[in-house]
Amino acid sequence: MAFLRFEHVSKTFPNSNHAAVNDCSFEVDAGEFLVLLGPSGCGKTTLLRMVNRLIEPTTGAIFLNDQDIRALDVTMLRRRIGYVIQQVGLFPHLTVAQNISVVPELLGWDKSRIAARTDELLTLVDLRPEYYRTRYPAHLSGGQQQRVGLARALAADPELLLMDEPFGAIDAITRASLQDEMLRLRARINKTILFVTHDVDEALRLADKIVVMYAGQIAQYDTPYAILAAPANRIVRSLVGADDMMRQLSLVQVTDAMSALPADFTLNGAPTIGARDDLKSALSRLLQTGASLLVVQDEGEPVGLVGFDQIRRTGLGKS
């Protein structure tokens, strides 16, 4: 049973003669990080906003835990779903702590529980509670505001998180650190996440699965690696830059390409690389060091070898 299911969802806005979203069907499993990727105007945001019913589909239906979301009370549904938007939309007249408390308060949590949860969340998004609790949004940088936005969305421990280009308005450096944070968070909070972006690298970096959208329709729905390795058509190929070798390499972990250690292996000062690194970093390390083989280390222990041959053998770029 899928956690979230879209069945032939279409949306045509009034005064428009074409469908913004056109017959989209797909399923999202619980705990999955799903990225809706596509150029602006492809309908990805519209599709996302139909999940918390800010937009209602013209035809088709969306099921959450096998329940048609239109059968649920709209405000109760929204309180179960975390929502993060690009412009953040923090409430400027409320402190950081009050912003985070909004949904728990709507749900009638008691004060001490809300206070504890607020501090917990601020710590989670890497903002010191003692300092940030009483700040106002206007006193925060864009990146800090979005951290608070994320904490606010997570406040009532929702099963599902909707994120609409959350890092779109943030500078590249902060964006990268927020993406790291997102990956770190993902490991700690087990949530289903729907994430809208037009940034291919962001999508490849974060997603378990990607829905590539084009002109209101699903062009391809697969894992990041499969989409790069076997793009469904020309549009997807050019959209995700499937011909970019480096991009492909960045999606393969060294452990998936390495060969076993020879029986008589000794480290002997050979350059090393972490097991969780990707082939793109392995390649640049090979070029940097001038070595022909890198020793793959998992928590200090050598577990395999990776070199140009191993990278070539993954068969990337031969589509």
Add this chain to the structure above:
Amino acid sequence: MVTTRRAARTSSVDRAIRPARDKNERIVILVDAFNYAALRGDEWFRALGQHLVLVGVALTIGVLICVPLGVLSARSRTAAVGIINGANALRVIPSLAILFLAIPYFGLSFTSAALALTLLALPPILINTDAAFRSISPAVKEAAYGMGMTGRQVLWRIEAPLALPVIMVGIRTATVEVIASATLAAFIGGGGLGIYVTRGFALFDNSILLVGAISVAALALAAEVIMGGLERLVRVPS
């Protein structure tokens, strides 16, 4: 002593309001004005009371009418066209004209004065309320609805506190305008501090005129300061 000097001056040949001739006379007029008010303390307080009631009535009705109308016009484009144009039209009509327009219907009375002053208070409150609600960031409203607030919760918990400072500016403008214009109420029998102005004209007495003028000016200034303080109190941190 004071009264005899006034008697002497008012009986002079040219019975007309004229500017003070020199520095001495300017000071004398001020002292006379103070004494005039002090000797008739009860009357002054009564006039002040009437003035404040007129202002209070006009502002209260103004707020009660304009804030809901402003919320409505900020939400609907069609409503906005009618409401805001109406407010702007009202703003063009001079206060004196409004005051005299009320007389044929309500006579020379407190009601006429209160009605005229209310009409005067409407435009600034209405226009500011409309602008206040319009200026709230769509992202803030989207976040509020997206988090599961009902329309009523969004209005009271989010929009109202964000709009309040701008609405307060409108009320402040209206207050000062109404305090100044309430002086005219005395011309149509509405009482207030304007009685000293009408009396000063009637008796050709600068110092009586000053009692009214200074009191109204001080009242407007005080209102400005108080409203400014209130406004700072509800200001959104930035």
